[in-house]
Amino acid sequence: MTPETVGEEYVRLALAIDQHNPGYLEAYFGPAEWQEQAQTGGPRPLPELARQAAQLAGAIAHADGLDEQRREFLTRQLLAMQTSLRLLQGETLALADEVAWLYDVRPAWVEESLFAETYRLLDELLPPGDTLQARVAQRKQELQLSAAQLSQLIPLIHRRLRQLSRARFPLPEAESVEFVFVQDQPWMAYNWYQGQGRSQIEINTDASLYITDLVNLVAHEAYPGHHTELAIKDFRLAQQAGRVEHCLTLVSAPSCVVSEGIATCALAAILPDEEWVAWHAAEIFPLAGLAHLDAARELTIERALEQLNGAYGNAAFLLHEQGAAAVQVRDYLQQYGLLTEAEADHLIRFMSSPLDRSYIFTYYWGKKLVEGLLAGPGERPYGYAQLLTEAVTPTLIRQWTQA
Template sequence: MTARPLDVPLEYVRLGLRFDRLESGFVDAYTGDRRIRAEVEDEPAPTPQGLRDRARELLGELAAAELPADRAEFLHGQLTGLECSARKMSGEPVAFLDEVASYFQVELTLGDPAAYAAAHAELDALLPGTGSLTERYAAHRRREECPPDRLADAVQALSSALRDRVRGEYGLPEAETVRYEVVTDKPWSGFNYYEGDYRSRVAINADLPHRLGQLPHLVAHESYPGHHTEHCRKEQGLVERAARLEHTVFLVNTPECLMAEGLADLGVQASIGEGWGPWAAEVLADLGLRFDGHLAERVAAAVAPLNRVRQDAAVLLHDRGADADEVAAYIQRWSLVSADRARQQLRFLTHPLWRAYITTYVEGFDLLSTWLDARPAGQPVADRFVRLLDEPLTPAAVTRELQAV
């Protein structure tokens, strides 16, 4: 009698839930059957070696599962990332660059200081005046700071305006909703906790000031058309309609993270596009909160190449052996930020769970923005971007599409 093929999607979900028992927060979201999670919680405590071996076993069973090609490719990437995480948890030596490649399907190189210097020169022209560029940039950022007691109001106003845009452009389930809360003592600026049934809780970290010109990106990233929108559309499409169980769990340090963060960082471009600065200034002006939207948009474009500095910092820390003080100085020099902000970035880069995660923002944005720009002539941005919201694309699949252009 021939044994039935293993239900790889179900076993992948169980495996992901077991990782969360070893590292709380490894499961970013779970919207599946509560009985599955309860069964996993009742199992004997997992070991990193056991999780590693199970990931390898499931990788070996994928071919026999006879899944559609896109489904098999998605699971292969996810399981490869999990296998590497288990090896790291067990104390096996894994080189940082190999770790990143296993998690996110990208190869890292250090950024070009010449590109950073060019960004500095462009910013210097946009912010004339006395004092060093670092001082003038800091003064610009201070002028844009949102008063702490108005942060919640500003976030709500931008969320409502973006939600209207996204509903019209992409469509959302009728019942979807996002609630916001302001928190402190976190290594990130914002976090989406997707609760299932089209509901999200978004935490905004008030440890460092938020700028009015940055808030549209934060809200678009976490909610509309970023993480919340993606979760809603995939829950409705891939889970409810297509019965793809693997999309009931979202796991840290896997290829889907690079896709999710890349698309979320494209949120303003995909919902507002050129002119987002004046658009946001008009929304916030109704609250009596004023900033120069035209300048904010030009400054954001000028400093965009400096986003890669954060990834350089991770490589210097974890691959090149630099110490924290050296890396903090590197961040301050090229990102033109304060010592406090550089140290906040180091918190994220040295967190055991998040140390490689910065790559999802840097490489995710670069990969997906290049892919979005490579759309066929005449195709609207929305027609391309909606594929990121709805399809189980992987970094490797997107790279192949770009190579075929």
């Protein structure tokens, strides 16, 4: 197999798996005839697809003239496809193995002692009240945004973050994002990349969205998070370099960890903390009728709360590995993650679907991975821009971090 044909074979295999598990391809913007061909004749037998995947893995390992970084990317993505095919054939895997083989990161239980500093900070910064959980819930109630406030704030946040991202990263000239409001979804927001540099970002107005997280949400989904990554990789890798494997995104693959790592670190890549504080104090809080908020204090609280995301993976272990009932998992998320009952239920819904149960780990471990790469003093040999422009895997990021 040549470097030209491995990409096509990879795409055709992904399209065939999608026939068994609609939604496996989160986005497809490759040749329409490949998709039509995959759809004709119905789904092909799973054992046949597993054999084809094994052959392709062998071909990628031995193909002459294949760029080594591309080989690493395709190899890890293909291991994920093989794992998805095992799951689709009814095999049950231990959750940590499933995550390791699908996502190229091995998750572990996050010790609750790591949350102690967050609890201490919150206790110091939040107004007095009953339990810490109740005080956080009170704060969230005050910060919750209505659909009208979202429609007013999103365009101005969109404009500024787009400008900052375009100045710093090689976004294609013709690219755009459209925000739409939806209801009744298991997620808060979702970026649907449609090809040709265009994304539609759905905001779920049923979910609780807070003024202190809104800039982060737009950075995560659009600039310089998911939309930015996909638009750059579509133009540079798929279209210019002919690496067709970048004309799709898979919903269970190492690329998801890299994407969520990019997205969770997106805001920090373009907006220093002091600018966040100045912007919220001068414009964002007053526009939402919340001019009395102390922006610096709110940012500290927001950062402290982020540390509790480690509890979400623990909840997945409880639910899928330790036989806990949904009501016990909800209690755990409320107690350790300081979530409201509605937020906990929303999260449990997200992690309950058998084929998505492991996705929850991509946020926490992706963030750790990318933060680890970007941390440290002085100029880094590898930075955020590399993650946006090159095909990378968690293994490769770990190697770069150690280098």
